[in-house]
Amino acid sequence: MINLETQYAGLTLRxxxxxxxxxxxxxxxRNKEYEKAGAGAIVLKSLFEEQIEMQSTSLMSESYYPEATDYIREYVKANQVNDYLELIKKTKATCNIPVIASTNCYKADAWIDFARQMELAGAxxxxxxxxxxDTDLAYDYDATRAMYVNIIRRVKETVRIPVIMKIGKFFSNIPALVHILKVNGADGAVLFNRCYRPDIDIxxxxxxxxxxxxxxSDLGDTLRWTAIVSGKIPGISIASSTGIHEWEDVIKCLLAGASAVQMCxxxxxxxxEIITQVLTCVEEWMSHAKYESIAEFKGKLSYANSKNPGMYERAQFMKYFSNRD
Ligand SMILES: Cc1cc2nc3c(=O)[nH]c(=O)nc-3n(C[C@H](O)[C@H](O)[C@H](O)COP(=O)(O)O)c2cc1C
Structure with missing residues (x-):
C-alpha cells in the first residue's frame, strides 16, 4: 500500500x-477543484506590499487634502487586507487540505499585524x-540579510502557525541564507520564487x-539548490519550486531532499488534471521501485547522500565542452 504523505514545515500533507x-x-x-484533483496543499496568491503602496499613492495624488494621506493609506490597506482575509476564510470553509497564506513583503513592521490576522482567519x-x-550601487549584503532575518524574527514572534520563507535564486550563498533563516525560526524554505522578466520588442x-x-530547463537550478541546502542543513523543510512540469520532476526533487514541491x-x-496525472505516475514509479513511502527515498541523492556531491557544485562547463566536437 503506497503512502504519499509527507511532513512539510510542521504540516502533514497527504x-x-x-x-x-x-x-x-x-x-x-478553484481551490476546491485543486483539492479534488489531488493537491496536497494550496498557497494562496500573495498580497503584495508594493500593490497596496501603489494604490495608496495613486489615490493620494488625486486628493486635495494632504491631511487625508494617512487615512487613505490605512483605508486601502484595510480593504485589501479584508478581501484577503475573506479569501482565507472561504477557502478554509471549502477545503480540507492545508491552506497557506502568502504575502510579498520587505518591511517587517508593515506586516506584523497582518500576519496575526491571517492566522486568526484560519491560515x-x-x-x-x-x-x-536591489540595484543600489552602495549595496550592502549584510543589510539585505538583516532585512530577511528581521522579517522572519518579527513574524515568528507574532504567530504560532508555521512560517515559510520563499526566496529568489539570486543570492551569492543560498545555503548560508537558508541556514540563518532557520536559526531565526523559519519552519521551511521555498526554493525558488520566479521573478518578473522584462523583454524588448524591437x-x-x-x-x-x-x-x-x-x-x-529551469529545473536544474532548483534541483542543485534543493540538494545542497537539504544536504547541508539537517531537518530543513524545503518545497522545491520553479521548473516542475512533469511527474519525473517531482521524484527528482524528492530524491534531492525536498519535502514537497510547488507547481504553478x-x-x-x-x-x-495535471495534478491527478502526476500523482498517478509518482505512485506507479514508487510501486515499480518498491517504495511504500516517500520517507524511504527522500534525500537519497541530496548533497549529503549522493556518491558524487561535487556534481551539484560544478559551476563550469569545461568537461561538457571538451567532450563535444
Ligand atoms: C502568473 C503568475 C503569478 C504568480 N503570482 C505569484 C504570487 O502572487 N506570489 C508568489 O509568491 N509567487 C507568484 N508566482 C510565482 C509562482 O508561485 C512560482 O514560484 C513560480 O512560477 C515558479 O514555479 P513554476 O515553475 O511551477 O511556475 C506567480 C507565477 C506566475 C506564473
Missing amino acids: NPIIIGSSGLTSSPD DALELNVFYV NTMQLVSGNVFSSH SAVYTCGA
Whole structure:
C-alpha cells in the first residue's frame, strides 16, 4: 500500500504537491477543484506590499487634502487586507487540505499585524515571499540579510502557525541564507520564487513583459539548490519550486531532499488534471521501485547522500565542452 504523505514545515500533507501562489489560487471554488484533483496543499496568491503602496499613492495624488494621506493609506490597506482575509476564510470553509497564506513583503513592521490576522482567519501556515530587485550601487549584503532575518524574527514572534520563507535564486550563498533563516525560526524554505522578466520588442521599440511561465530547463537550478541546502542543513523543510512540469520532476526533487514541491506554470498551461496525472505516475514509479513511502527515498541523492556531491557544485562547463566536437 503506497503512502504519499509527507511532513512539510510542521504540516502533514497527504502528498507532496502544492499549488504555488499565483492567480490560480485566488478563488475558493478553484481551490476546491485543486483539492479534488489531488493537491496536497494550496498557497494562496500573495498580497503584495508594493500593490497596496501603489494604490495608496495613486489615490493620494488625486486628493486635495494632504491631511487625508494617512487615512487613505490605512483605508486601502484595510480593504485589501479584508478581501484577503475573506479569501482565507472561504477557502478554509471549502477545503480540507492545508491552506497557506502568502504575502510579498520587505518591511517587517508593515506586516506584523497582518500576519496575526491571517492566522486568526484560519491560515494553516504563512509563506513570506520576500523579493525585491536591489540595484543600489552602495549595496550592502549584510543589510539585505538583516532585512530577511528581521522579517522572519518579527513574524515568528507574532504567530504560532508555521512560517515559510520563499526566496529568489539570486543570492551569492543560498545555503548560508537558508541556514540563518532557520536559526531565526523559519519552519521551511521555498526554493525558488520566479521573478518578473522584462523583454524588448524591437519592432515597437518598447519594453514588454517576458514569458511569465517557467520552462522545464529551469529545473536544474532548483534541483542543485534543493540538494545542497537539504544536504547541508539537517531537518530543513524545503518545497522545491520553479521548473516542475512533469511527474519525473517531482521524484527528482524528492530524491534531492525536498519535502514537497510547488507547481504553478504547469497548472496554468495544463489545468488541474495535471495534478491527478502526476500523482498517478509518482505512485506507479514508487510501486515499480518498491517504495511504500516517500520517507524511504527522500534525500537519497541530496548533497549529503549522493556518491558524487561535487556534481551539484560544478559551476563550469569545461568537461561538457571538451567532450563535444
Ligand atoms: C502568473 C503568475 C503569478 C504568480 N503570482 C505569484 C504570487 O502572487 N506570489 C508568489 O509568491 N509567487 C507568484 N508566482 C510565482 C509562482 O508561485 C512560482 O514560484 C513560480 O512560477 C515558479 O514555479 P513554476 O515553475 O511551477 O511556475 C506567480 C507565477 C506566475 C506564473
